[in-house]
Amino acid sequence: MPKFTLAIHGGAGTIVKEDMTPELEEAYQQGLQEAMYAGYAVLEKGGSAINAIKATIVTLEDNMLFNAGRGAVFTKRGVQEMDAAIMNGKTLEAGAVTGVRNVRNPIELATEVMLNSNHVFLSGKGANDFAIKQGIKLEPDEYFFSQFRYDQWKAIRDSDTYSLDHTHQRLEELMRDKKFGTVGAVALDQNGNIAAATSTGGMTNKKYGRIGDSPVIGAGTYANNKTCGISCTGHGEMFIRAVAAYDVSCLMEYKGLSLQQAMEVVVHEKLMAIGGEGGMIGVDKEGNAALVFNSQGMYRGFKDSDGGEVIALYK
Numbered sequence: 001m002p003k004f005t006l007a008i009h010g011g012a013g014t015i016v017k018e019d020m021t022p023e024l025e026e027a028y029q030q031g032l033q034e035a036m037y038a039g040y041a042v043l044e045k046g047g048s049a050i051n052a053i054k055a056t057i058v059t060l061e062d063n064m065l066f067n068a069g070r071g072a073v074f075t076k077r078g079v080q081e082m083d084a085a086i087m088n089g090k091t092l093e094a095g096a097v098t099g100v101r102n103v104r105n106p107i108e109l110a111t112e113v114m115l116n117s118n119h120v121f122l123s124g125k126g127a128n129d130f131a132i133k134q135g136i137k138l139e140p141d142e143y144f145f146s147q148f149r150y151d152q153w154k155a156i157r158d159s160d161t162y163s164l165d166h167t168h169q170r171l172e173e174l175m176r177d178k179k180f181g182t183v184g185a186v187a188l189d190q191n192g193n194i195a196a197a198t199s200t201g202g203m204t205n206k207k208y209g210r211i212g213d214s215p216v217i218g219a220g221t222y223a224n225n226k227t228c229g230i231s232c233t234g235h236g237e238m239f240i241r242a243v244a245a246y247d248v249s250c251l252m253e254y255k256g257l258s259l260q261q262a263m264e265v266v267v268h269e270k271l272m273a274i275g276g277e278g279g280m281i282g283v284d285k286e287g288n289a290a291l292v293f294n295s296q297g298m299y300r301g302f303k304d305s306d307g308g309e310v311i312a313l314y315k
């Protein structure tokens with residue numbers, strides 16, 4: 001049987017053991033594991049990489065712990081505006097949405113854009129109209145409300161500050177035992193096909209329709225059967241400027257670097273040089289997984305058919 005692999009992340013940032021309670025640590029590990037197993041089960045049954053990563057992301061979007069779907073952060077206007085993207089490494093087809101509201105699983109909508117529209121990237125009201133037309137599940141505002149997200153936003157809403165979900169300069173105290181993150185998944189299936197996906201609420205207190213790297217193909221999300229699949233998390237502006245996900249693929253394709261080497265160049269050299277805090281997960285066409293970050297921690301994991309399995313939070 002050909003090797004298959006699934007890698008996931010639940011966000012990167014100031015994730016340190018001292019700030020965690022044992023209960024919260026356990027909740028994160030469980031949340032990651034549940035999502036990882038959901039995707040892995042699809043691969044095990046011979047399912048596609050696309051269906052595997054969707055199963056993983058939907059599980060994470062439904063989990064209040066992560067900054068995606070239900071747990072999305074508040075914008076400056078006090079609402080949730082979510083971004084998501086998915087890419088098929090076999091065909092280079094991709095679908096992405098930004099600034100969508102009340103969509104239960106933005107990754108379902110991104111997939112719908114990929115499969116059933118003539119477009120790649122839909123935004124705001126148009127994307128929401130498309131969701132309604134395609135019968136994508138919507139939820140009322142209350143579904144997305146949580147007191148901790150509200151408090152997190154309230155602490156900075158009157159300022160011009162916006163913050164990465166788990167890097168809380170002035171929010172350190174408030175967020176002591178509440179850290180959450182953007183989510184991503186990458187898989188190689190039994191047919192040798194790679195797919196990658198990312199879903200997020202973006203950054204707390206974002207305004208002016210700010211869009212991060214997550215839904216931008218090539219920046220936060222990329223997949224190509226020739227090289228690898230990548231999903232990023234971190235300070236999106238820098239990941240866009242570095243064209244981070246695509247750069248990993250380019251370093252592999254044009255320079256012959258391994259997945260691990262290419263990710264290290266992008267995360268530790270190129271992103272660091274412009275102050276880009278965060279990390280990324282990747283899977284290559286041989287089924288190797290890599291989890292690389294320059295922040296204090298990254299919720300992450302992978303599972304492969306050779307018996308490899310990791311769930312980790314800290315450095």
Ligand code: ASP
Nearest residue numbers: 182202212233234235236
């Ligand atoms: N990369 C995301 C963004 O900039 C944030 C994150 O990864 O938590 O929107």
